[in-house]
Amino acid sequence: MRDSSTLRDKISGFSSGGGQIAVAMAIMNFATYAYTILVAHTVGPASYGAFLATMNLLIIVSVASLGVQATAARRIAADPEHVGQIERSILGVTYRAAAALGVLLLVLSPVVDRALRLDSLPIAFLVAASAVPVTIMGAQAGILQGERRWRALGLLYIAAGVPRVAVGAALLAWRPTELWAIVAVFVGFCAPVVVGWWALRLPQRREAYSQEHRGRAILWESVHNGQALLAYFALTSVDIIVARNVLSDHDSGLYGAGLILTKAMLFLPQFVVVVAFPSMSTVEHRRRALLRSLSLVAVLGLAGAVATWLLSSLAIVFVGGAQYAEIEGQLWIFAILGTVLSLVQLLIYSVLARQGRRSILIVWAGLALIIGLGLLVSSIGALVVVVLGVDLVVLAALLVVSAVILRREDTAMGPGPVSLQ
Structure with missing residues (x-):
């Protein structure tokens, strides 16, 4: 009881x-x-x-x-x-x-x-x-x-x-x-x-x-955390730079308008990361906190994407109005992109919580892929598919690595009750 x-x-x-x-x-x-x-x-x-x-x-x-x-x-x-x-x-x-x-x-x-x-x-x-x-x-x-x-x-x-x-x-x-x-x-x-x-x-x-x-240990951990988050911010921002180089001014402007919705979907579940991070920092609570958080972010993202698809005429007003109407039919893809990036962010904070090092290389690799593949495209649709595809690969890789590490931690802890926090 x-x-x-x-x-x-x-x-x-x-x-x-x-x-x-x-x-x-x-x-x-x-x-x-x-x-x-x-x-x-x-x-x-x-x-x-x-x-x-x-x-x-x-x-x-x-x-x-x-x-x-x-x-x-x-x-x-x-x-x-x-x-x-x-x-x-x-x-x-x-x-x-x-x-x-x-x-x-x-x-x-x-x-x-x-x-x-x-x-x-x-x-x-x-x-x-x-x-x-x-x-x-x-x-x-x-x-x-x-x-x-x-x-x-x-x-x-x-x-x-x-x-x-x-x-x-x-x-x-x-x-x-x-x-x-x-x-x-x-x-x-x-x-x-x-x-x-x-x-x-x-x-x-x-x-x-x-x-x-000690101060030195805290400083080095902060530097590591900073470079990991820098990799993430670069991953979420580099596509607009690519767009400016491969698309016309008009199309890059349309792509930038779509990214307004992406950023909105990215920031919508930000509170989940803030609340879950302390629990992800403790071995006994890490697995449950991560699973619950991923589920909540995914549900919020799915709801946002469906709402964008059903209410695209309202969504286009949010990103700039009638002058961006050409992008209206693709806004739901930008909403999914924002949700994927939000899930990636949650997994990166999970890596920081367990003080992982090599997992961040996946993010840097994803950044290089977006630049390399993005420079080969010439349309808005192709660019968003490349960006979404690479981000999905990054998400899948981080999920696999996290699952393996958390399973090892559970094995090391042995059987016993798992608290929910």
């Missing part, structure tokens, strides 16, 4: 945590999308190009933040007895890394300005300044995620989106330029750091020291 009660408590905890994070991330993503639309309508096409280029660079910079977040969440979930030491080490490493990254980007500001054709050194300076709070936020989010403090983590995610819109609307009403649009982004990056500081303001108790959680 007691085991049944514990099981219900864990299911209830997962559900409530998932619900809170789902709502918070939905608010964050909607606010981010709304701000992008606001900038596009306010600053004009030429300035919007500079804004978009800057935001793409900041996405690359944020890989360091995500690497630190994964490290913090995994270590705290896997070794809760040393949460105080891990928190102090993570924050110490992150503060130094954030400062170093900020200084490096500050030195490279003239290069960034010229490479992105910004014609504005202040914007390049803001990229360097933004790197600091972005990286610190990753550590704070990882600590809260590892401790399963879903409410505080949800507030942090909301703070990452809403202040950007509020401050940005005011600044753009005053000065509708790309510079002030990026100023609002910088302020928006600082807001969640304040929330994270408040949530973590009470220091954890000091426990016995563990060599495993």
